[in-house]
Amino acid sequence: MLNHLWLIPALPLLGFLLNGLFGKRLGNGFVSLVGPLSSFLSAVAGTVAVLQYHHQYPNGDRHVDVVYNWISSGGVGADLAFQLDPLSIVMLLVVTWVGFLIHLYSVGYMAHEEGYWRYFSYLNLFLAEMLVLVLGSSYLVMFVGWEGVGLCSYLLIGFYYDKDFAVAAGKKAFVVNRIGDFGFLVAMFLMFAYFGTVDFAKVSQIASGGVEPGLVTAICLLLFLGATGKSAQIPLYVWLPDAMAGPTPVSALIHAATMVTAGVYMIARPNALYRLAPDALMVVAIIGALTAIFAATIGIRQNDIKKVLAYSTVSQLGFMFIGVGVGAFTAGIFHLITHAFFKACLFLGSGSVIHAMSGEQDIRRMGGLWKKIPITAWTFLIATIAIAGFPPLSGFFSKDEILASALANPYFPDLGVWIWAIGTVAALFTAFYMFRLFFLTFGGSFRGTQEQEHHLHESPWTMTVPLVVLAAGSILGGALTVNHFLEHWLELPTFEVSPARAWLAMIASTIVAILGTWFAYALFGRRGLAADERFERRAPAVARTLENKYYVDEFYDEALVTPLERFSRFLWRGIDALIDGILALGGYVVAAVGDLLRFLQTGNVRNYALMFFVGVIVFIWIFA
Amino acid sequence: MTLHPLIEPGWVNAILPELVLCVGGLLLMLLGAFGARLRGITAPLALIVFIVTAWSEKLVLAGTFFGGTYEISGITRIFDITFLLSAILATLFAREYLEREGIEGGEFYALLMWATVGMMMMAKGLDLLIVILGLELLSICIFVLVGYHRRIPVSNEASLKYFLMGAFATGFILYGTALFYGATRSTNFTEMARAFSTADPNNVLLSIAFVLLMSGLGFKLAAAPFHGWAPDVYQGAPSPIAGWLSVAPKAATLIALVRLLSAMLPMLQFSLWMKMIAALSVLSMVIGNAAAIAQRDLKRMLAYSGIAHVGYMLIALLSLRDDSVAAIAVYTITYALMNIGAFGVVSTLAKNQNDPQTLDDIAGLGFRSPFSGLALTVCMFSLSGLPPTAGFIAKFYIFKTAVDSGHLAIAIVGILTSIVSVYYYLRVVYYLYMKEPAEGYAIVPAGGIFATGALAITMIGIFVIGLFPTPLFAMAGAAARALLP
Amino acid sequence: MIPTHWFLILSAILFAIGVCGVLTRKNGITIFMSIELMVNAVNLTFLAYARQFHQIHGLIFVFFVMAIAAAEAAVGLAIFISLFHHRATIDVDEANLMRW
Amino acid sequence: MTHILSWTIWLPIAAAFLLALFPRSAANTIKILGLFVSLATFVISLAMVQQFQEGIAAFQLVESMSWIPQWGIRYALGVDGISLWLVLLTTLLTPVVFLSSWNAIHKHPKEYVISFLIMEAAMIGVFVATDLVLFYVFFELTLLPMYLVIGVWGGAYRIYAAIKFFLFTVTGSLLMLLGIIYLGFLQFHQTGVWSFAITDFYGLGLPPHTQSILFGAFALAFAIKVPLFPLHTWLPDAHVEAPTGGSIILAGVMLKMGTYGFLRFVLPFFPDATAKYGPLIIALAVIGVIYGALVSWVQPDMKKLVAYSSVSHLGFCVLGIFAINQTAIEGSILQMVNHGLSTGALFLLVGVVYERRHTRMLADYGGIARTMPLYATFFVIAVLSSVGLPGLNGFVGEFLILAGSFKTQPVWTVVATTGVILAAIYLLWLVQRVFFGPIVNDENRHIPDIAWNEVAAMVPLVVLMVWIGVHPNTFLRKMAPSVEQLIATVERGRESGKAMLAKTPARRSPLAARLAEARQ
Amino acid sequence: MIEYAVFFFFAAVAVIFALMVVLHRNPVVGALALVASFFALAVMYVLLEAPFLAALQVIVYAGAIMVLFLFVIMLLNLQKQSEEPTRPLQQFLGYAGSAAFGIGLVYYLSKYAVMELPAGPFIADARTVGIRLFEAYIFPFEMVSILLLAAIVGALLLSGVRMEERT
Structure with a gap:
């Protein structure tokens, strides 16, 4: 398998072709088979490759599989080559397995949609492109996947193409991503011009060999521009909330678990460069922190279940960037993994809710669903706890690690405290708006129409199984940090966090999680929607500003x-x-x-x- | 000079073409006198005469005759061929045109022949006397040919205008010649050249003489600002004659001018004379092309375009070298094909000849009558100098000559005005293919086999010269080298 | 013997008068007569030079010019007659069918 | 098969003459024959590619015959890495045109087919001529058929567009003609032998002042053809008014005659002037990239939108050419082909709906993805190719151009890169407005989907889009040596130009020389 | 100096009658004035030692051509047609231009005047001219016949003998 790494993305690509070319003619049965199966096979192939890799390279060296020379022109170009190393493997496993689960989920969720075959072919294509992104051995190949997932995101957001807003949202996503890609492209031009290569390892090697620091900073900032686009950071985050126009599993897969985290991968991958450019790192951290708090505040006043989750995603991505920004790459990746679990779980859960509510997305019309759809409710609750950062669920560990690292970071210690402080406040808001969402959705009494109530039902197994699996992941994900497993495995550069600071961060995190939850309960758990109205009455300007997302x-x-x-x-x-x-x-x-x-x-x-x-x-x- | 000309050897051979044409003309006149029944064969007979003349060119001996006043050489042969070609094309187009208008007669062709004789004299004369005599013979015939369509007022008016202007210009030519005679004691080019080499270049009288002579010749060339007559005369003249008129006399005048200027060579360097030719050239190109834009009457448009083309030919004249003479020869042959072809298509339009033949008359013609349309298109493209037509080759030659001799500025003017010219040539194509004719107004060309044959000759000629110009170049080049030592 | 340039000056004056006639008169025949005047002025010049150089050539040139003038006169008058047929006038300003 | 290049030129011309003899009523036969001939030409050009040997920089499959020996003009043909793919593009697009207009041309089908066949021959001639005058002849020969195609079969304002097209192009090319003659003269002056062979002008070592003048003459012609800002205004009109086939050829091949001209003539002939004025051209090109994109974005007319996008795309090509860098130039050549494929496809597709609905206004459409799903799929693929999505052809070209030119022109390249963003904006806007959203206009509910002939025309384009995107080396490999040699020529020319500067030979006017002789 | 007297007298006659041609409204008067002017010129020819040409001048011009003019004028009954001066700009430019032209010519002619005449008589009688004409100028001489023939044919064609009537 190691010498056929190309098979991993090729399998879903094959699925895409089959579904795309024949899906319409051969019917939903065929599509339901090919779609999930190809993703499953890809996941299996990936896993096999990982096992083989583990066997062959116990030291975590890089394995490269060159497929062929893709472009070669006067010193510019790259092989189409895939690589395995710990970082890729983490991404690979997250992408393939979460991807498979969501494929599975989609079988149920999308069952009655027109264009079922189209949906699955896009989804398969997305998986293929995402795998190219994470497996690519050079920036150029990564860029192929990078753009490819952008395309799929575009296509899937605009899946309901006869709805104007969906199409507009898709276009917005693509265009905003393109702005980021501009940075990525220019960064590559710089690499070609000064390093003569875009291979990950070679670039890092040459850069470490001593080049002008300004150049490295420039490359890093440009790459980060790319990341802000894909990972929805300030100032390019605006597309992600709109992207909720797509089918919910898409939001789960692309706009929560995988694609949007590519930006984090993008920072972690060339960490060698970033460490040479602390200024760039600082920018990353600051942007991350600002995004985290900014999106979190908006999340408080959103009423669309998916919008809340979207802003939550933006905010959580901000956390990840704090992590990689302060040089705690492992922490960032760790949060990426845990976030993949709980946010996918939340999205799928919201999908299940929407499914149950016959398409209703406004939480003001929900309420009291706890009894009606218990599996969804339970898994949703688990994921909510995880994201809120209650120990010992996964979110707690990863978030805490990030905040602690921020506090202790050696690159810009003066600023570290502030970033930590902002992050902590953002965590408070996170807990608050997530539980607001939970209470409004599942707590209280039903506020929807009779008809909706009549149709309320739990989802089929293809939908609930992924929920359960992901909820389990949300709970257990924290285990990765045991004995610094992930840290050792990834072998990313790191630094010591003094125990005092670690404890400080941990305690603060726990306190804000509890506080946020308590506020949410006090307001929404008891009063329900009335709390929102009161807020509106007391501080209309603030409320309106938040509701309108700061008018950005x-x-x-x-x-x-x-x-x-x-x-x-x-x-x-x-x-x-x-x-x-x-x-x-x-x-x-x-x-x-x-x-x-x-x-x-x-x-x-x-x-x-x-x-x-x-x-x-x-x-x-x-x-x- | 005192040698008795009648015993000069080979004189019959020397002027064989002229003799054939003179006699042919007389015969055709006589034929006319014998009655209407023979009128149908006058045109074929005329053709035969022209062809025989062309064939007789092969028998012509090169050399100087009549006491050094008449020179036959390769270049005169080429120009003779040009005259004959123009005459043949004119005859072909005239045949059906005259028949349609009911004015056919042997006199027409006879006059055409004598006019050709006049042009041959202009081309071959080494003495201004011969040249002027040829010019007058040509002019007299043109007066008549232009007014040949007596029943329609425009033809008569054109004849009147050409006559008055022609006679006026003749006065200037003669006066210029007289002044030159006074300065050089001769009107023979060879002797004039000798005199010029010792003449005072600052002699204002000489310059005045030059301007007078040039203006008279400029009138014949229809070079601006001596062009005033051209549009009116072309419009009024019978179309086949207009085409012929726009080409052949110009060619004859040009070759005479070449001889004259090469006789003046010693003067040219120290005087502004060449500048005058340059000015004529620029004015012609600018005025001709600009004014043509405003024309909707096809014949007037072609007249203005003819003025512009004279400007191009004069560019070549600026550098008096063998190459430039060859360029003029090539240009005139090409111009004969394309311009007479264009006028020929106009001549086939069956409508009241007293009315102007406007662009509207050819609207949609390209699809109504594909052959005529194609022929006109080819002519237009050749006139605008686009490859792969002869017009391109000819223009290329002209500009190459200009560049070779360092006249870049004037070449640029030529190019810029060409761009303007493309516009109005293109407009013809636009009317041919892209414009629907007005309701119930679809003129179908009435050309028969003669006109069709002439158009075929035109097109074939344009493409052959455009694609395989080598033989023509070789001929013209060799001839020109022989002309200018 | 009268110097040549007196004749030349006379000829120039006559030529200019002829030109003036062409430019200022409307009657076609008068215009044509003015042209004849110009031609005769030229003849005078030729003859003056011929005597100056003692050359027969100039003289013979005049002979030919006369022939030319005669031919032009014949055709020209015929044209005027034809014009008159069409318009009952020989005012050349009336001949304006074709312009612009 | 010998004389393979001549075959590609003369087969269509011969066929055109043959077709001219057919009666007008035999429209179907004429169409079939036209298609057949163009396919045959395509097959011949494939044979050409097959015979083309990799690794050789010089012209291959050379043919040379004396044409006008007096001036040293030859009928000389040859292909090298620079022209090879452009020839193939031409032969590919011509059958595509015939296929796409199978049912679209109702009036004068015979003349239509003849026009395109002659146009094809002329375009191939442009790319394979290795004699400057021969090149010029073909260059101009393309004009008439295109003029007729726009003027006869075009839209409502076709006359204005056709004349504008013709006048713009002719203005440039006539001045270039003078430049060609002057260049030939200078060549003659140096060597004493007339020749217009392209390679004879390499390393002529002209003085900088002369180079500047000639550069102006040549660059203007090609800049109009490309078209570079601010000489682009003929293009939207011509493209919009031309029938679909005309637009395909115009955008697909004719614009490349400009970029090809820059590459083949301007760069190696006038290396010093290129160094001096290159930045200016680059600036214009980059302005064109942004300008074209922005203007595209606000177009209410589909075809005009695509037309302005050509301005933007061709700006990239020119940027790549004047960056004078192996990568950039290779990218540029590839991008020429790419643009031919993707924009050709877009024009074809716009023509498809125009044929059915007789409007090109974006506002008249919306939601037709539902009525014409297959059509929408093709359209989106073409759009993505045009946007430069990796995996499709557009990306490779753009990337190579930008990555290459970044090395020599970093600032302009960065500015140009924003064009990539803008491309996404306007093209996706187009897709959104036409295909997505609810169907507002009832007429859009029953548009028949893309027909067999249109599919047949699209499939090869799509295949090539993917091929170039996935394996561009197939194409890059063959052009590399020629591009290398071109750059070497430019470099060498620059050095010899410096050497020339020392000694400037005095020129004597030929007339003056003759007169001096006469005086003696 | 009787010669000078004769010259100036007849020069004055020539100029005055020439002016009459140009200025007099009546074409008949104009034609007669022209005849007079031509006679004066014939005298000049005699002064220039060319009696043969003087005779020709009288015969051809005064005798033939002018009679033809008069004939046409009479035929068309033109003597009553008097013209009103119109187009003032044309008139002004005509007078001014020709005056300037004449003055300029006269100025330069006198500036470059050649005063000395070659010694000996200038023999230009009919015999000398005739012999030269038929020797060196035989070709142009013959061509003049064609010229005149063309003129006659043309005159016939244009002046109204209809072709339809001729047969």
């Missing part, structure tokens, strides 16, 4: 999109017309001269004679 979308529209569009119109109607006008003017002048000359031609022969004679005189005057 509006700001972007007003400050960027509209002026740019106006400018474009000006170019078209103004500049183009001006150019045409100038050229036309030239034409008209010639034509006008011609017309004037025409009137020299009076038809009177004496005039011609005069013209002749004047010509003679003038010529004599000039030339004689």
Whole structure:
């Protein structure tokens, strides 16, 4: 398997082709078979490869499998090559298995959708591209996957293509991602120009060999720009909440568990570079922290179940970036893994809720679902506890590790405290809005219509099994930190956290988790929706600002999109017309001269004679 | 000079083409007198005469005759061929045109022949006397040919205009010649050249003479600003004659000018004379092309375009070298094909000849009558100098000559005005293929086998010269080298 | 003997008068007569030079010019007659069917 | 098969003449024959690719015959790595045109087929001519058929567009003609022998001032053809008004004649001037990238949108060319092919709906993915190729151009890279407006999906899009040696230019020389 | 100096009658004035030792051509057609231009005047001219016949003998 790593992404790709080309004709049965099966096979193949790798490279060296020389042109280019190393393996396992679960879940969730085959072919394609992303041995190959997942994200967000907002959201996602890709591309250009290669290992090696620090900082910041796009960080996070327009399993897979975390992978992968550029690291951490708190506050006032989760995702991604930003790469990756479990679980759970509610997504119309859909409720609760950061669930460990590392980071110690503080406050908000969501959804009494109530039912097994598995993961994920297992396995660079700080962080985390939960219970567990209304009454400005997500979308529209569009119109109607006008003017002048000359031609022969004679005189005057 | 010309050896061979044409003309005249029944065969007979003349060119001996006043060489042969080609094409187009208009007669072809004789004299004369005589013979015939369609007023008016302007210009030519005669004691080019090499280049009188002579010749060339007559005359003249008129006399004048200028070579360097030719060239290109844009009448448009083409030909004249003479020869042959072809298509339009033949008349013609449309398109593209037509090759040659001799600035003017010219040539193609004719107004070309044959000759010629110009170049080049030592 | 340039000056004056006639008169025949005047002025020049150089050539040139003038006169007058047929006038300003 | 290049040129021309003799009523026969001939030409060009040997930089499959010996002009053909794929692109797109317009052309089908066959021959000639004058002849020969195609079979404002197209192009090319003649003269001046063979102009070592003038003449012609900002305004009109087939060829091949000209002539002929004015051209190209993209974005007309996107894409190509870097130039050539495929496909597809609905306004569409799913799929693939999605062709070209030019022109490259973002904006906007969203307009409910002939035309394009995206080395390998040699020529030219600067030969006017002789 | 007297007298006659041609409204008067002017010129020819040409001048011009003019004028009954001066710009430029032209010519002609005449008489009688004409100028001479023939044919064609009527 190690020498056929390409099979891992190729299997879902095959699934994509089969579904895409024949799915429509061969029917849903075929699709239900091919879709999950190809992802399953891929997961199995991946796992086998991992086992073989473990056997063959006990020291965690890099294994590279070159498929063929993809591009080669005057010193620029790369092999199409896949690699396995611990970091890839973590990503590989998360992607394939979570991916498989969500495939499975989708069989149930999407069963009645028109375009079932289309959905699965996209999903398979996504898996393939995501695997290329995490397995690629160079930035260029990674970029292939990077763009590919962007495409699939676009296609899947816009899956309900006859809904305007879905399509617009898909486009927004793609375009915003492209802005990030711009950074990625330029970073690669820099690598080619100065290092002559984009191979992960070679780049790190050359950079470590001593190059201008400014160059490394530039590359790192550019890569991070890419990451902010894909991982929805400030200032490019705006696409992710909108992306909830896609089917819910998609949100779970792409916009929670896998794709959006690619940015974190993107920072962890070239950690050698980042460590050479502490300034860049600082930027990452600051952006991460700001995003974490920013998105968390917005999450408080969202009423769409998926929107809450979306902002939560943004916020959690912010945590991950704090982690990698302060140089605690392992912590970042750890949170990535745990987040994959609980956030996938939450999304799938929300999907199950929506499924049960016949498509209703507004939590103000839910409530009291605890009894009706127990499996969903339980798993949702577990995941909520995990994300809120209660020990000993997985979220606690990973979040705590990040915050502790922030407190202790050696790269910019002065700032570390602030980042920790912000992170902790964000954690408080996290616990608060998550439990608000939980209480409003499952607690209290049902606020929906009769009809909805009548249809309430638990989901089929293909949907609940993944929920259970993911909930289990949410609970047990913390185990990875036992004995610093993950740390040793990943062998990412790390630093010591003094016990005092570790304890401080841990205690603070626990306290904020409890506090947040208690607030949520006190407000929403008891009063339900009334709490929201009271908030609105007490601080209408704040409430409205939060509800409208700080008006960032509006700001972007007003400050960027509209002026740019106006400018474009000006170019078209103004500049183009001006150019045409100038050229036309030239034409008209010639034509006008011609017309004037025409009137020299009076038809009177004496005039011609005069013209002749004047010509003679003038010529004599000039030339004689 | 005192040698008795009648015993100069080979004189019959020397002027064989002229003799054939003179006699042929007389015969056709006589034929006309014998009655209407024979009128149908006048055109074929005329063709035969022209062809025989062309064939007789092979028998012509090179050399100088009549006491050094008449020179026959390779270049005159090429120009003779050009004249004959123009005449043949004109005859072919005229045949059906005259028949349609009911004015057929042997006189027409006779005059065409004598005009050709006049042009041959212009091309071969080594003495201004011969040249002017040829010019007058040509002019007299043109006066008549232009006014040949007597029943329609425009033809008469055109004839009047050409006559008055022509006679006026003749006055200037003669006066210029007289002044030159005073300065050089001769009107013979060889002797003039000798005199010029010792003449005072600052003599204003000489320059005045040059301007007078050039303006007269410029009139014949229809070079701006002596072009005033051209559009009106072309419009009024019978279309086949207009085409012929726009080409052949210009060619004859140009070759005469080449001889004249090479006689003046010593003067040219120290005077502004070449600058005058340059000015004529630039003015012609600019005025011709600009004014053509405003024209909707096809014949007037072609007239203006002809003015512009004279400008191009004059570019070559600027550098008096063998190459430039060859370029002029190539250009005139090419121009004969394409311009007479274009006028020929116009001549087939069956409508009242007193009305202008506008662009609207050819709207949609390309699909109504594919052959005529194609022929006109080819002519237009050749006129605008786009490959792979002869027009391209000819223009290439002209500009190459200009570049070779360092006249880049004027070549740029030529190129820029060519761009303008593309516009109006293109407009013809636009009308041919892209414009629907007005309701119930679809003129179908009335050309028969003669016109069709002429168009075929035109097109084949344009493409053959465009694709395989080598033989023509070889001929013209060799001839030009012989002309200018 | 009268110097040549007196004749030349006379000829120039006559030529200019002829030109003036062409440019200022409307009657076609008068215009044509003015042209004849120009041609005769040229003849005078030729003859003056011929005597100056003692060359028969100039003289013979004049002979040919006369022939030319005669031919032009024949055709020209025929054209005027034809014009008159069409329009009952020989005012050349009236001949304006074709312009622009 | 010998004279393989001549075959590709003359077969279509011969066929065109043959077809001219057919009666007008035999429209179907004419169409079939046209398609057959264009396919045959394509097969011949495949044989050409097969005979093309890798690793050789010089022209291959060379043919040379004296044409106008007096001026040293030869009928000389040859392909090298730079032109090889462009020839193939041409022969590929012509049958695509015939297929796509199978049922779309109702008036004068015979003339339509003839026009395209002649156009094909001329375009191939442009790419394989190794004599400057021969190149020019073919270059101009493409104009007439295209003029007719736009003018006869075009849309409502076809006349304006056709004339604009013609005048723009002719303005540039006529000035270039003068440049060609002047260049030939300088060549003659140095060697004493007339020749217009392209390779004879390499390393001519012209003085910088002369180079600048000639550079201007050549660059203007090609800049108009490409088209570079601000000479691009003919393009949207021409593309929009042209019939589908015309747009395909115009965008697919004709624009490349400009970039090809830059590459083949401007760079190696005038290395010093290229160094001097290259930045200016690059600036214009990059402005074009952004400009075209922005203007595309606000177009209400599908075809115009795609047309302006060409301005943007071709800007990339020119940037790559003037970066004078192996990678960038290879990318540029590849991008020329890519643009031909993707934009050709887009025009084809826009034509498909136009044929059915007779409108190209975005506002008239919406949601037709539901009525025409297969069509939508093709469209999205073409869009993605155009956007530059990795795995499809567009990415490889753009990436190589940018990565290469970054080495020499970092700032402009970064600016140009934003064009990648903008491409996503306007193209996805197009897709969104046309295919997605609810069906508002009832007429869109029953549009028949893409037909067999259109599918047949699209499939080879899609296959190539994927092929180039997945295995670009197939294409890059064959062009590498030629590009290498080209860059070497430019470098060498620059050095010899410096040497030339020392001694400037005095020129004497030929007329003056003759006159001096006459005086003696 | 009787010669000078004769010259100036007839020069004055020539110029005055020439002016009359140009200025007089009536074409008949103009034609007669032209005849007079031509006679004066014939005198000049005699002064220039070319009696043969003087005779030709009288015969051809005054005798033939001018009679033809008069004939046409009479035939068309043109003497009553008097013209009103129109187009002032054309008139002004015509007068001014030709005056400037004449003055300039006169100025330069006198500037470059050649004063000395070669010694000996200039023999240009009919015999000398005739012999030269038929020796060196035989070809142009013959061509003049074609010229005149063309002119006659043309005159016939244009002046109204209809082709339809001829048969």
